[in-house]
Amino acid sequence: MSERYSRQVLFKPIGKEGQNKIEQKHVLIVGCGALGSSNAEALVRAGIGKLTIIDRDYVEESNLQRQQLFTENDAIEKTPKAIAAKQRLNQINSDVEVIAHVMDATSNSLSPLIREVNLVIDATDNFDIRFIMNDLSHKHNIPWIFGSCVGSTGMSYTIIPNDSPCLYCLLEAAPLTGATCDSVGIISPAVQMVVAHQTTEALKLLIGDIKALRTRLVMFDLWNNHYQTINVNRAKKESCPTCGITPSFPYLQFESQTKTEVLCGRDTVQIRSNQKEFPLDELEKRFIDLGQVKRNPFLISLNYQNFRVVIFKDGRTFIHGTSSIEKAKKVYYQLLG
Structure with a gap:
């Protein structure tokens, strides 16, 4: 075992067996902005075997405040985020296979990718894409980790098909505001707090420590010192079109795609x-x-x-x-x- 991961192996819940499992797993990150780049770096440093990144955008100067994989030169050259991330991640850990896709996340583009992975991490700011991810993960029985942040607030939830409420159920129980980073701004620590929750849950799933998973929706406001977890188990509905008894996966239908x-x-x-x-x-x-x-x-x-x-x-x-x-x-x- 490489000395690179020695401190992670010393952490008893992971150990040598867990590290071996991590090195054999494949994670898909949808979006490579603030959440995506930070999750990607954490997983690459942890020794994930294979990482696939999909992002439709390119690096701009306003990204540099919180999107930690990118440089001023990336912004000047308008380098696609997925490509800039891959270049930096390869420098961090050359043993990890990093695959970058510069394209839009749609049901057509995500479907062949999601079938090959063990886990999906949400790092997008677009709920159309999130609902497509939600449908695809349930259709193919792949767990995924929701994450969102704006201002000094954030939230995260781990979605396990056939077990937890899906995103469709979740947002009926805990609807979000319409605030965005471009309308109210964002501070970098809020990003890192969401990433800490997402990456930790990812490691639990990758080594198979299901009992350690957080089963509650976590929400916080760092600036105003608020932190809460909410039991949302009762939000799961038998009539849900995604995770109910007779799912129809509505967001995979052509007419639902923008x-x-x-x-x-x-x-x-x-x-x-x-x-x-x-x-x-x-x-x-x-x-x-x-x-x-x-x-x-x-x-x-x-x-x-x-x-x-x-x-x-x-x-x-x-x-x-x-x-x-x-x-x-x-x-x-x-x-x-």
């Missing part, structure tokens, strides 16, 4: 194309006379009129500078037809 959406608090609209891949070389030539163009292997960025348009190779487009879907579509069609 094709055009306003990104959370960012004055940005995302448009997904049916085209699976954009030819960045051709777009760069087409845009060169329209405004300032920046390009990397994964995306092309164009300052166009009063907007910043970012086109990803995988068929997605961000229209920065508006929260109007109609305006965003107009710009999109002007540039891409």
Whole structure:
């Protein structure tokens, strides 16, 4: 056994047997922002065998305050978060297999990934994606760990299919506010508190210490010194469309999937194309006379009129500078037809 993990092995609940189990497991992290990058680093340092990261976004300067894997150069180059994270994680622990996907998390993209993993960690800020994860994890019987934070507050809950309430049940019992990091801000310690809960629960699941799992929803407000755990077992409903007696998995249906959406608090609209891949070389030539163009292997960025348009190779487009879907579509069609 490598000296690298000696202090973790000395922790009796893990020990040598637990460490061996960790090194054989595969975790999927959906989202590689504040929660995702911190969870990824913790698991890579703990010696996870395989880690898959999926994220649709790229690094911006405002991320650097709390997203610990990224650097100023990542923000300057607009490096996709999943790629920047993989590069840093490989430097931290070269024994871990890290797979990075720069793409949107949809039922189609997540379905083949989730079948291959032992655990899913939620690190997204999008409830459409969370409900898709919720349905997929129950369909394939894969545990997942919910996490959310904003301002100085956060919450986390471990969801075990066929045992605990699912996210759909949970939010009916404990609905969330509409606050976002972009509207009320966030402090880094709130992120780390959620990550501490998520990563600890992940280690318990990876070594099979089911009895040690926290069965309550945890909620806190660090600034106002509040911490509570809530028994939500009674929230589980037999009629639930995800975890009930006759599940229909509604969020896996095509009509429930968003094709055009306003990104959370960012004055940005995302448009997904049916085209699976954009030819960045051709777009760069087409845009060169329209405004300032920046390009990397994964995306092309164009300052166009009063907007910043970012086109990803995988068929997605961000229209920065508006929260109007109609305006965003107009710009999109002007540039891409």
